[in-house]
Amino acid sequence: MSKYIFVTGGVISSVGKGISVASVGRILKSRSISVSVQKLDPYLNVDPGTMSPYQHGEVFVTQDGAETDLDLGHYERFIGVELTNASNVTSGQVYSSVIAQERQGEFLGGTIQVVPHVTNEIKRRIRKVAEISQAEVVIVEVGGTVGDIEGQPFLEAIRQMRKDEGRDNVLYIHVSLLPHIAVTNELKTKPTQHSVNELRRIGIQPDVILCRSDREMSEGIKDKISLFCDVDKEAVIPLVTSETIYEVPLLLEDAGLGDFIVKRLGLEAKESNLDNWRDMVSRLKAPKEPVIIGLVGKYVELQDAYYSVREALCHAALAHNLEAKIAWLDSEELEHGNNDKLMQVQGIIVPGGFGYRGIEGMIKAAKFAREKEIPYFGLCLGMQTMVIEFGRHVFHNEKVNSTEFDTDTAYPVIDLLPEQRSISQKGGTMRLGTYPCQLVPGTKAAQAYSGEVAYERHRHRFEFNNDFRQPLSEAGLIPSGLSPNGNLVEIAEFRDHPWMLACQFHPEFKSRPDFPHPLFVDFIGAAQNMLVEGAQTSLPLN
Secondary structure, three states: OOEEEEEEEEOOOOOOHHHHHHHHHHHHHOOOOOEEEEEEEOOOOOOHHHOOHHHHOOOEEOOOOOEEOOHHHHHHHHHOOOOOHHHEEEHHHHHHHHHHHHHOOOOOOOOOOHHHHHHHHHHHHHHHHHHHHOOOEEEEEEOOOOOOHHHHHHHHHHHHHHHHHOHHHEEEEEEEEOOEEOOOOEEOOHHHHHHHHHHHHOOOOOOEEEEEEOOOOOHHHHHHHHHHHOOOHHHEEEEEOOOOHHHHHHHHHHOOHHHHHHHHHOOOOOOOOOHHHHHHHHHHHOOOEEEEEEEEEOOOOOHHHHHHHHHHHHHHHHHOOEEEEEEEEEHHHHOOOOOOOHHHOOEEEEOOOOOOOOHHHHHHHHHHHHHHOOOEEEEOHHHHHHHHHHHHHHHOOOOOEEOOOOOOOOOEEEEEOHHHOOOOOOOOOOEEEEEEEEEOOOOHHHHHHOOOEEEEEEEEOEEEOHHHHHHHHHOOEEEEEEOOOOOOEEEEEEOOOOOEEEEOOOHHHHOOOOOOOHHHHHHHHHHHOOOOOOHHHHOOOO
């Protein structure tokens, strides 16, 4: 029978629950304990797939095609597991299911209430993860903060879980901010006390409190939180902002959290072994030569929209003992023809996105990379803009386009997938999840993967138009990755370019700090060879 760890947050959102959950999973896995994870999101959207990146950040895609919260990316990167559509639950999914059951008469005419009907559905979905994964421990993150009105059914459900599963099989972790007051130079515990009091009011007594702060926490503060929140002192864990998110499992392990969880839940565990992870973090923190990558996107003011891309670049750079420095380049600004910023980067990456805004700037970035022989890596939309730009060059016609942006173009080098033409609903209806990609021998793609077949995750409606495959191929475009039947171009690269490659899928979703994605590794290797003067001083980098 699986045991459960429920993680809640207090005081403010974005306090680090997702990283904390992922880190707890890593320290348990280091003891050979099998782990699975779930995110409960209280918003009424059915899934994040149709939500704006400005509100939600990146949409992470699981191997079975679920569009999920970006925290699932943290879980997979830290723990090294492949999650499923059961790992992200929203209020929209829960209420839709309950209402559908009521419409079908499954409640026999009874009055439908939040308790027990909605809470039972939430608990059913929590237990479903345990059934699918057969994990010894299921870690469940409750989105938002304690006190949010939309989160109350979820908190009530996890309160009931301790009664249902037994006290020894459930553990509650609360992540709370300790704000620093500059005038008095002290960390304040009162917000944490209030959020814990709110939890206790609804019947949840936290077993562990993770204290997020930008400064070290004194023993006196630890004693105070232990006393006022009725938590063992050893379970008041400091979580100080670290140089890299990948250091958080080490901080929690060194603070004794792993041993405390094993003891409290009665888990059979081996001795913790985080040696490889410590080595990876040590290499991440060590001074390294930078490699300057220009990320050309339409959401660059909100970098969470490209979280997995940023992390994949970090992982790949580490494989070369380099540090990836990203110049965030707004594609709309590039539309005005100013290439000064592009001239100062060693590689250009164009990630995914939807809609026409900023597209011409991405196309200009692809043109610059092709003409100046700058390494270029296109992801999904980045492949489509690369093909559009090359089509304009080959056909000497600026009307070459995708039917997503120009439905009447005479040169639709990118077009809607045939199975997408009759779809009217937007949510969850794209080509989603893992598909095989047959690699063409002798190409850069095949060399990077060192194999014949790759399995990658997709999220798109539009595709390379085969009507233009022959003329573009004759002009120098190589379809280097194909669907098994050869109908879909999954990877394209250029014959007469040092490294210009783009893929229809999203390889960033499979990159791990200890297992970087081969295409990103190859891209960084190509960028490393580009020498750029003055880039470090004239561009804002992070």
